Amino acid sequence: MIIVMRSDATEEKLQHVLERVQELGFKPHLSRGEKKTIIGVVGNGKVVDSSVFQAIPGVESVMRILQPFKLSSREFKEVSTEIKIGHVTVGGKQVVVMAGPCAVETREQMLASAEAVSSAGAKILRGGAFKPRTSPYSFQGLGEPGLVILREVGDQFGMPVVTEVVSPQDVKLVASYADVLQVGARNMQNFSLLEEVGKTRKPVLLKRGLMATVEELLMSAEYILSNGNPNVMLCERGIRSFEKYTRNTLDISAVPIIKTLSHLPVIVDPSHAVGKRDLVAPVSKGSVATGADGLIIEVHPDPERALSDGAQSMFPADFADLMDEMKHIAEAVKRTI
Amino acid sequence: MIIVMRSDATEEKLQHVLERVQELGFKPHLSRGEKKTIIGVVGNGKVVDSSVFQAIPGVESVMRILQPFKLSSREFKEVSTEIKIGHVTVGGKQVVVMAGPCAVETREQMLASAEAVSSAGAKILRGGAFKPRTSPYSFQGLGEPGLVILREVGDQFGMPVVTEVVSPQDVKLVASYADVLQVGARNMQNFSLLEEVGKTRKPVLLKRGLMATVEELLMSAEYILSNGNPNVMLCERGIRSFEKYTRNTLDISAVPIIKTLSHLPVIVDPSHAVGKRDLVAPVSKGSVATGADGLIIEVHPDPERALSDGAQSMFPADFADLMDEMKHIAEAVKRTI
């Protein structure tokens, strides 16, 4: 860490900072510049919040040298992590497509969805049973009966299933049905939930919060990893910006950033990012070319009757076309789909 | 609701939209303009997501006429809500100041804090026992022993206490110690938690998420109100923007916006908004003049040894000066403090 002293800090204040650095078990290296005095803080292996130093009077700012995440970092583990989900591997050569409706509504709807996405080449079936909704008056999902349907339909089509868990109490229940536990964007910093999914060994699809930096996403992954679960996939699903034409703003750069900083696989969710059916295909293709390890796409057999997210759900025929186009792009970047 | 059709939508598509509107139990009013065809959707009392119409092919956009929140709206309840917390009333003539350290650390620290903030005129004591932290390696709070200390010190000084609850399972425990349950910014859309605090009758301090609109904040309040708990205070604590000098960006306009849209009291948290001790006083004064019903301010007897948020914690003496200045401002806007 580097501590920058205020220009008007007295010698007494400077000495006090030096003492505090030592008190906290670090070694200070003083460097008096013509205009600014700075103190290098040499670590002791312990993790310390830079904010501890920020709190000392006379300190102007504190700059962090080391990344605050460890287990999720590429420096900690150089080789990219591959995650096995049944017969599917995420993080390898294949770009894995997860698809299905936003919410499990009925067995018929799930059968039609699975039939459509499976025949088009999707490998994992999605469908929500517990739905976090902005309004208490919106459809909140079927709950456990939804999980039962999802599991049965997944088995029937030989597809692993991914579904969201929204509360620490439900983790065991959801884990007993699902192959992948999804932690939604609004829960990215629900630390109780992260700890609970960290205690399972189920693969986790951790979505980036609407307001979260990539660094914060990795810190949330750290909660899961440090609880013992190494199977974390990170999901870029759009961040909030001032642009209102799309539901959110897909931060496509997050894909190579995560691949640089971390060994964990990156999935892109184009559906929630753009929020409009017609825009899903172009950004899906872009995500494959940019290097995503997978995609999670909303497809519904009858989008206009979907109980949620109909406007961003693709028609099965359009999804099949997209899969076809993405195969060519995957080849162009030396991957399969 | 107003449905705007795409310019290239066929007559067939238009007819289909009209049918769907009726199928969903609404009455459509068609209006063919020279350039755009629009459909007014007349309600049936049921709440319907505008997104349901957005999903129909041929629809360009859907505009909502009615606000999506009800119980929290000024239209539903015209008179401003006053909330009793022990002998203190929030939402009336008095601007209520809640103060204390970020986290409960020791009994001595809480006694010193309570002594300082109480003598300066703060009415409610704050202190966190369950701390949601970005990093799993940071201090996570004392848990229940922290609640015990907070309660005892609050009682000793005759101050009601406010503390955060981070998990649905902990609501009963925290409610057994606290006078006010705080739901933090990162949990504003943790709907399981909102439902659980909604089932109590404890006053709730609901903080606005870093990336949440005021409308979304009111929708989250709706979760609590619709579960039966009418005692909700809304808290503006800074939103995330591109400006990096402050920790967050205090959205001061949220105060009059909330007073316009809702009958619920508004509290400002200047400490988390600015993140720097020296900036807390000016924006606190501004918040009182703008019409806040209360403030929640971090004060620590020894900020540089605080286990969290030291950089934004005020020194007791500076807090006392601020309280003094705020008294004059409160008078200028015909309130007390």
Place this chain on the structure above:
Amino acid sequence: MIIVMRSDATEEKLQHVLERVQELGFKPHLSRGEKKTIIGVVGNGKVVDSSVFQAIPGVESVMRILQPFKLSSREFKEVSTEIKIGHVTVGGKQVVVMAGPCAVETREQMLASAEAVSSAGAKILRGGAFKPRTSPYSFQGLGEPGLVILREVGDQFGMPVVTEVVSPQDVKLVASYADVLQVGARNMQNFSLLEEVGKTRKPVLLKRGLMATVEELLMSAEYILSNGNPNVMLCERGIRSFEKYTRNTLDISAVPIIKTLSHLPVIVDPSHAVGKRDLVAPVSKGSVATGADGLIIEVHPDPERALSDGAQSMFPADFADLMDEMKHIAEAVKRTI
């Protein structure tokens, strides 16, 4: 337009709004709902700011039905615009790559740059002579001598050249040297400059402002088009968000949004969007797959000695590799490069 009245607006206020609508030459259609009264405003061909109605007492909100841009809209001109720049066509089947250094520094540097990007397959040479810099103490470009070098080197390699113009007074000068006039992000709403480039017939590369919505970008294009210059290319170059790992946040969705709303070609500038050399290649590939009509990429023969933007400038060898990879992606989406 749709005017929504406040719930507490009196009958008198409503009548007044109806009168004002007529006074302004429009026909009002009153619709009294159970909860809200709304007024449809039927146009007269004249363009009217929705804000005119917003100003009338009793009005809660005004919703626009028609898009505010005309000449740039796909509704106005259905066929995609192709722009001829020398022997190069932008907006057709070919994805046109423009490349070169941020700034023209010396003849040698430009020769080396042109040699590198031309042999790798770039079609247009970039290089700034007038540089808008955040700091008055930074290198501001060579001015006219830079234009001379750029022109000569472009001619030598048979490449059209693109360069920025920052002031209305300089438009004629720059247009006398350049094949494409670039209007930078910071000048997207410099309306005097837009009018001036609108009076020429030179192709214009109009960059989206850091804070501009796609709609505002199209409104700025409207300034150029309505002054008589139909040759406008729109450029997505990253918007400002809270994420700090990249210089800006590339809004990849802007590509299909613009292709939907407008007939004008879309160029992506990955270099300014990400600001880091290593991230340029992945998002460039993603941009081609998403449907960009062109790319503008910073390449420098010796990036660490670049007078500006060195950190985001590619090495010639890496650029050549990228061009090669992009060729395969272009083929996968049935285009050439």
Place this chain on the structure above:
Amino acid sequence: MIIVMRSDATEEKLQHVLERVQELGFKPHLSRGEKKTIIGVVGNGKVVDSSVFQAIPGVESVMRILQPFKLSSREFKEVSTEIKIGHVTVGGKQVVVMAGPCAVETREQMLASAEAVSSAGAKILRGGAFKPRTSPYSFQGLGEPGLVILREVGDQFGMPVVTEVVSPQDVKLVASYADVLQVGARNMQNFSLLEEVGKTRKPVLLKRGLMATVEELLMSAEYILSNGNPNVMLCERGIRSFEKYTRNTLDISAVPIIKTLSHLPVIVDPSHAVGKRDLVAPVSKGSVATGADGLIIEVHPDPERALSDGAQSMFPADFADLMDEMKHIAEAVKRTI
């Protein structure tokens, strides 16, 4: 400056960085940590972009120690700057209110405006003659005839006048009529314009861009100051965020931030920040309490017939009430109005 090397940087790359630092005229201080190697760069008085070092292979990041602005900084000039505008002083004990309509429309409208705001206590008259508008089809201002009216009405009421200049060519013209030259938010980084107003000695009201950090605002002030004009007032007028209820988001913290970093006076423009008449009064009061040196408020004798910004223009009677309330708040913070 501090250079942080990548963990995987070779010794050769490190040596190369050290050489480059010396080549550029700086002295490097190498510090090899257990995990990270960093290089302190000791200055030579010359200003160097941190990005120069960022461009060198092997460098992970570069941290700036010194602020990039000089003439505008509090470190350069400790005493707060007071600016004389006729008989009015901005930056002293008095909070100076500038008020009037968005645009000069007619002599009658200006007379009515000046009468209203002057009698309520405003000291400076505002009114735009050159209007930067998002749409080329909106009212663009009266141009020079508007300046003539503004000047005459100002003189008649003994009020200095402030008006916007949008193009470098117009600076002399506008300066011949106005007492204060306003540079609008969209032109905050129109460096040609900044240089031109910097060459005059007229007081300048420099508005913060919608997406500009405070640091960038100060860098723009630096353009004016370094061209010889010391009379710069900085204006916070709302930044762009995701919140859509207000036109922009008033960043009230910018007031104390600017007072900390700079000696220049700070003005708040609540009208553009909130964009809604009813919200202007509360945030104006808050701005005074927070420490603003002045306010610029839109007031129109007949807002619903205003040619621009009617929705955010106050009625004269409401403005008079606000002035009265602000007087009490100014007293509470030991200032006058």
